[in-house]
Amino acid sequence: MQFSGTEKYIAPPELSVAVNAAVTLQRPLLVKGEPGTGKTELARQVAAGLGLPIIEWHVKSTTKAQQGLYEYDAVSRLRDSQLGDPRVHDVANYIRKGKLWQAFEADHKVVLLIDEIDKADIEFPNDLLQELDRMEFHVYETGETVAARHRPVVIITSNNEKELPDAFLRRCFFHYIRFPEADTLRAIVNVHFPDIKPRLLDEALTQFFELRDAPGLKKKPSTSELLDWLKLILAEDLTPEDLRRDAGEILPRLHGALLKNEQDVALFEKLAFMARRQR
Known part of the structure; x- marks a missing residue:
């Protein structure tokens, strides 16, 4: 799997090298650069160039890492129990799968975009260390472990609004998109x-x-x-x-x-x- 740009995306040689190195190393590709240099579009074009589907997780200031894994809807379960709904007996009915879960359970390799990671709280990257490193996580409510069927190509973008933790940076292949000549x-x-x-x-x-x-x-x-x-x-x-x-x-x-x-x-x-x- 080699990326060299697409008809709609001009990728300088050093950017293609970074993408292919991250794919070979099976490491997340951390892409930084000033806003408007095509970081988000890069992930979409990598997916198109490699012939893979893409799953996009757009991070906001209120986003928590847990949301990328799953969310347990305890409120809905409580309401259903009061109404006598038989669904309450299976906790899995109240588990909402996050973007990482969707990428891990996909039948084929996918590109996973984690967009603008620096918008979230400083603990956000640290909370994803193990999941991105081991490509699995545990669902406490059901007792199951979700492991990636096919290791996704992970592309993480940052506008440099916050410094990212060293432990997180060590697990990534880094590339800074310079403004084009x-x-x-x-x-x-x-x-x-x-x-x-x-x-x-x-x-x-x-x-x-x-x-x-x-x-x-x-x-x-x-x-x-x-x-x-x-x-x-x-x-x-x-x-x-x-x-x-x-x-x-x-x-x-x-x-x-x-x-x-x-x-x-x-x-x-x-x-x-x-x-x-x-x-």
Whole structure:
């Protein structure tokens, strides 16, 4: 099983190496990178490239590790016992299977995505150590042990909002997705917009990198934001000349797709003001 990208996903060589190394080592692949660099989409494209189904577990700030294994619905069981429902005699009727359980009991190998693990409590990764390492867990209510029929390909994403525990990191193969170089970014754009005119793309990328490289930005625009911006440019049928800015004009057309907070907009407005004063 070798991953080298798909028709819809341009994977740099080092990223393909990381995916294949994690598969060979049977270790979770921990993928970090700034938001919008395609970490979540990577898992979906790995599944597509390897011909495997995918199970997605999107982590929130309130998510507990136990939810990935199973949840016992004691409230429903109590209610049913009061109503005389015969289902109460089998506790298994009140066990809700989590994403890990679904991946472990699948008839075929699957890709398991644990998305944005750093959103959860700091204990969340530690609580999954044994389950991801041994690929099994115990269900106390029924007394059964659930073991993986086929070891899933586990891909874990993080936006680096929290530091992950060392014990967890030791069990993962790590890869940081760097922001794409211009040539790679051009290839990514051509996958999504194959009919875009080269001159328009040249002008858009020039302005995008100028914006991204501006010092003091709170949030640099990402690949996904570039794609949104280009979609708007194409929808408006803008030309390279339309995109070009006048002297002293700093913000690009439709900049709301690229800049996502008022501090960054204010920064460029200040730069524009200073440029006009110097003329």
